[in-house]
Amino acid sequence: xxxxxxxxxxxxxxxxxxxxxxxxxxxxxxxxxxxxxxxxxxxxxxxxxxxxxxxxxxxxxxxxxxxxxxxxxxxxxxxxxxxxxxxxxxxxxxxxxxxxxxxxxxxxxxxxxxxxxxxxxxxxxxxxxxxxxxxxxxxxxxxxxxxxxxxxxxxxxxxxxxxxxxxxxxxxxxxxxxxxxxxxxxxxxxxxxxxxxxxxxxxxxxxxxxxxxxxxxxxxxxxxxxxxxxxxxxxxxxxxxxxxxxxxxxxxxxxxxxxxxxxxxxxxxxxxxxxxxxxxxxxxxxxxxxxxxxxxxxxxxxxxxxxxxxxxxxxxxxxxxxxxxxxxxxxxxxxxxxxxxxxxxxxxxxxxxxxxxxxxxxxxxxxxxxxxxxxxxxxxxxxxxxxxxxxxxxxxxxxxxxxxxxxxxxxxxxxxxxx
Numbered sequence: 001x002x003x004x005x006x007x008x009x010x011x012x013x014x015x016x017x018x019x020x021x022x023x024x025x026x027x028x029x030x031x032x033x034x035x036x037x038x039x040x041x042x043x044x045x046x047x048x049x050x051x052x053x054x055x056x057x058x059x060x061x062x063x064x065x066x067x068x069x070x071x072x073x074x075x076x077x078x079x080x081x082x083x084x085x086x087x088x089x090x091x092x093x094x095x096x097x098x099x100x101x102x103x104x105x106x107x108x109x110x111x112x113x114x115x116x117x118x119x120x121x122x123x124x125x126x127x128x129x130x131x132x133x134x135x136x137x138x139x140x141x142x143x144x145x146x147x148x149x150x151x152x153x154x155x156x157x158x159x160x161x162x163x164x165x166x167x168x169x170x171x172x173x174x175x176x177x178x179x180x181x182x183x184x185x186x187x188x189x190x191x192x193x194x195x196x197x198x199x200x201x202x203x204x205x206x207x208x209x210x211x212x213x214x215x216x217x218x219x220x221x222x223x224x225x226x227x228x229x230x231x232x233x234x235x236x237x238x239x240x241x242x243x244x245x246x247x248x249x250x251x252x253x254x255x256x257x258x259x260x261x262x263x264x265x266x267x268x269x270x271x272x273x274x275x276x277x278x279x280x281x282x283x284x285x286x287x288x289x290x291x292x293x294x295x296x297x298x299x300x301x302x303x304x305x306x307x308x309x310x311x312x313x314x315x316x317x318x319x320x321x322x323x324x325x326x327x328x329x330x331x332x333x334x335x336x337x338x339x340x341x342x343x344x345x346x347x348x349x350x351x352x353x354x355x356x357x358x359x360x361x362x363x364x365x366x367x368x369x370x371x372x373x374x375x376x377x378x379x380x381x382x383x384x385x386x387x388x389x390x391x392x393x394x395x396x397x398x399x400x401x402x403x404x405x406x407x408x409x410x411x412x413x414x415x416x417x418x419x
Contacts, residue, residue: 161190343391399416
């Protein structure tokens with residue numbers, strides 16, 4: 001007999017959490033986890049931080065190591081790639097020729113780094129992939145390769161002033177490198193972070209010795225010997241030892257699209273994270289879904305907690321749960337001693353108020369026109385996390401509050417929540 005078990009394509013945060021949750025929820029049949037990497041499922045946030053900075057050779061922070069995979073009876077297909085999905089037969093083909101049948105399928109294919117346009121690279125023999133001018137950071141192998149290049153005195157250019165680019169830049173500065181950050185936009189952290197927070201982050205990077213180039217694009221990437229050259233649109237040529245690009249990510253939808261699933265800013269999923277095929281679900285960086293906090297607007301999240309939350313939620317949906325996914329988005333970044341946290345989507349707000357916590361940091365609260373708290377962001381000491389957690393609960397409760405009230409440090413968020 002053919003065994004139609006639960007199959008998960010993608011062995012990252014989302015896929016690993018889903019596989020584990022299926023067992024927690026009582027599924028006793030087969031679970032197959034298909035991943036392209038040799039490593040068992042591991043956490044990705046340390047890749048731009050500890051993995052680059054620590055003196056000792058790092059090892060992955062495993063979510064499910066080999067022992068746990070065996071304990072949970074999860075069949076892990078490592079270093080393997082799904083090449084096709086036959087929705088009618090409920091069958092997946094792997095690149096090694098193997099066929100796997102499923103009762104329910106979860107696509108947790110994640111995202112891939114957005115790469116620089118090929119027209120930026122000077123004409124030269126050989127493949128850019130084989131002799132990379134530019135490095136990207138997505139996997140543990142990428143981190144191992146990159147950490148060898150972050151040596152004291154080395155000249156590092158980081159293209160992109162978003163979360164990943166700045167975390168790598170902070171790690172490079174901490175390692176004693178000479179760092180230059182190039183951002184085409186008018187400021188750092190253009191997506192989802194108030195300008196005041198971006199200014200604090202920029203000042204901290206500059207105080208560490210980094211050079212920040214804002215509002216300028218790139219016209220060419222080239223090399224002479226071991227030196228790399230980034231030519232800016234204004235004609236300035238910057239010479240360095242290593243170029244690192246962190247210019248965003250693209251949802252991995254190739255397999256889904258080829259199988260006929262609907263694509264809309266990622267794999268289109270409904271409120272249960274089911275795709276256009278009721279037996280196929282999608283979760284994590286690869287999917288978009290309607291969010292009730294934002295009037296059903298379709299959003300896609302590239303965030304560590306979202307990957308966790310959606311993985312466990314999708315497992316329940318695969319087993320028949322009917323609830324709607326409504327977790328409040330949450331993002332974080334550690335750069336130097338600064339902790340940056342955001343809950344909700346600040347871009348959805350029309351009114352913003354600031355609360356100063358003195359040496360502990362700054363908080364920003366984002367409201368709709370109707371004074372509903374829609375997001376909160378903060379930067380400062382790690383203690384800022386407590387305030388963001390309370391704000392997250394107020395957002396989930398759809399709290400209507402007086403904005404000016406939240407600007408006052410003496411007004412306690414816990415008291416507002418209890419009220």
